[in-house]
Amino acid sequence: MNPSPPPPRDPDLLEEALGLGRGGSPPWRLAFVEDCVETSGAFVLHHFLKRALSTEGDGTVVFLGLAQPFSHYDRVLRKMGCNLSVQRNKNKLHFIDLLNLEFLGERRLSNEKGENDIEIGFMDLYNRILRSIEAIRSKDYNGGWTTIIIDDLSHLEIAAHGSAKHVLDFLQYCRSLTSEMDCSLVILNHEDIHSSDEALQMLSHLDYISDILIKAETLSTGIAADVHGQMTVIIKDAPGGLIKKLHSFQFKVKENGVEFFYPGSRF
Amino acid sequence: MATAADGRLQGARSANTSSFSRARSSPSAVLPSPPNPGVKLGPNGATFVSSGIPDLDRILGGGFLLGSLVMVMEDADAPHHLLLLRNFMSQGVVHRQPVLFASPLRDPRAFLGTLPSPVSSSKEHRQRDTLVDHNQQDQEKGLRIAWQYKKYFGDQQSSQNHNRDVKQEFSNDFDLRKALERQHVQYIESMSIQDIPHLTILRDRCSNFLSGLPRSDGGNLSAGRIAIQSLCAPQCGYAEMDWDLVAFIRFLRSIIRSSNVVAVVTFPTSFLLPAFLKRWQHLADTLLSVRAIPDEDKDMAKLLTGYQDMLGLLHVHKVAQNNSQVPTVLEASTFSLKLQKRRSLVLERLNQAPVEASSGTSYSTSGTCSGPSKGSSLDF
């Protein structure tokens, strides 16, 4: 809403780092966005969302909104020049509102297959993703790339009552989707909530299955008006594999987009 | 919800013209106040209610956002979080907004007896409010006018006018020495969370509170407030319930997100595992913390101006950014909690004390976040 100048024509460092070709399929399948309390990484999701739904690419998105309602994203993206309501009507965006998601259970005894409410809940969630992809690909499907975005993995953990195993099972199914359905997965997660040993294992698990890590951190000097934080993009040669490339730059989040720049190049 | 509320308010706006408008930094935010003085429109379709501390409202860019979760990390020793809770609830009472109060106290009603009542000379403060963003010179002139005004009318405007007067304010100063009258407080719904082993009861109370809110009040946007004191305090008996607690917070966050309610939850940090503390912080839309200030610390007294008057420190970690991706960058994030004229709470930016024997007045004048909080200029 602020009357800000048109986005600068700086090279988009994030785009460059991710190696996304215009419209085509990205060279990766599973990207994790990691942030911390001080610096939210949600803007990276907005970036992906906008990119996938931009007119140039005919991509489609299945969005699992656990942390924020649709109205939030609608407003944010509108300021970036992307109307989510229209995209939703055009069957290019499926927003699954999971703000109230909770797999109440665990207190119930597992059935003979060792399942409980949590697993059934995740199965249902997986089913909803599948249905969304199905709906997207049913009519007027032009073969565009589908991106599944999960806006906060930690909320899934909370819904699962801290059962990392179930979350990982769910992610396993999402992974299998990426190869079966030709889509990619972008997941926001908080790095700083994993401090205990057990939780670190969770983070390691995620490391093993992801092929891109995007980390948003604060500068050691704290947040400033001109530099909101620092971003590290780690590209691996395979899920859990070696680091092929490592990009590091700083960013400033604005209403209509994000500016990326190399440290010191702005002043 | 935001769009709906937006439209409703804009419709209502044309019918009512407000007596005054506030100047705000963002041009898009220049909207006339809605007819309900308890709520105020902000940028990004957001709606604010007051925290009950005018300075805090200003720092946060307008107040607490409706639909947001405000979390306050308590100090282990000092009860400053109670100051925030009291003012928050009193402001709700003044605006006749429904309030739900949950506390680990055996008798939460007793605590409600300590809610502060608004400072009666509200004209003066309102005047000040409108002028805060103007330059210093204007402000002083304005204040002089206000004093005059007060001289002639202030005393006559006694308690019967007082209520009407107070209602027009978005935020009030509260007199911590004067308790709110019982008949006002009785509308606050309160519950004790002591010895309640399951959070389901608290959940139910919260969702009942939300469903009991009037959807709209004759074109007015009505807001509600939930105040939860010391969630996860040991006397609540929530040991080994880390995931239940964090699930409750997520639940609370999700139900208020689509409503016109703001929830303030204070919690002691020392009882949480570090990983869970981070989770709690992530769940907060607005994250504040209060800290005690060491008593009679000579070094600090030398270092900070106004050390003698400080009650404690307030730190702003995160400001709610609903409907926006831009983080709020504050000029300063740590403020000192002070009592102005020994009765109402003000927040000031921490300032380094001028080096002795140098005049250094420029330091303190430019630095304070609210000009009038320099007590001396207001004392008459």
Place this chain on the structure above:
Amino acid sequence: MAESISRSLRDGCLEGEHAPALTIEDSLACPLGSHVFDHFLANLASQIADGTSQARGLVLVALNRSPSFYIDLLRRKGVDASLVDKWVRILDCYSDPLDWKDRIPPLMNVQKPSTRENVSFFRDVRDINKLLSSVLDLGKGFVGQGKTRFAVAVDQVSNLLRHTSLPSVAGLLNNLRSNDQISCIFWLIHSDLHEPRVSTALAYVSTVVASVQPIMQLTDEHRSRRDFLWLEKNSCKAKFYVRLKRRNGRVKLLAEELHMDQVGVKFAAVTSENSFVNKSLLPKVQFNLQLSDQERVDRAKVVLPYEHQGNGEAIQIYDGRRSLSDDQKDPHLVQPSTFSVMTDAQATSGNGEIHYIRDSDDEQPDSDEDPDDDLNI
């Protein structure tokens, strides 16, 4: 060495013995384990295709990567596709490990991924017994009953461990090993996803443990797993440590260097560091601190240098060249000032001496005075 591992996988097992089992372990500090796994998988597959190995087929339990990935991989590594179809069976535990897909309504309009003949689904990874019998059934399916054997590869044990307990996984691997139709078995585990006892348990049931470790040892500082810059430096190379339990009861410890390139991993001999490995093999050798009686008596006889003998004889100062026991009482030695001043006569008796002549008389022999005292720099 990598070759000897390949060889032992190829050669399989002797009648009546357990099949050789290889554990490959890695960690995030050096996540090359899957490449190493791929290397041995491709090697073994081509040996099976050539008919040079004991195993007549390969059952791959795919938990971590999709079957199509492996089919691709083998083709990339130059194994004939038709032979892959013929000799490799993949048990797909990747796509639907918990049997969700059957319990949700089938998808309309979306074309199912084509299933290949040599890929079969396994939908219940919690049931280890079922997994065991599925693997055996698959193997028997293409090598038939009788004496012919097949190889088994499990692409990631870590995933299995999430669903079942350590004893049941170890039990599964052991059962496979001891099955008389199995020629060899190997698996990969990410050691940092589990407690240390998991790796040791798996090492216990295996004959070869190959662990991929970073070239530089992790310090605690680096152990905060996110030290990426450091990781990057370390990434293309790794140490490859092999612990090979030989049939004769000996343990062979080997170290190699592992290089990563476009094609895959390559192994190279380490230049000088074998000694480093072998150190850990040596049993701890201790000093003998106890003396026998004879030794104690002998020790008592030793006359220590600079020691007053105390038996009425003249003071003897040991000059470092002569043992006092040879009874040569040199008159010079009695004089304390001459212990370091050598006469020519003495000099002839030894080969190397230090000749020392006092500067002046005011320097006391053996004085503490600093000879450089008067130096003024």
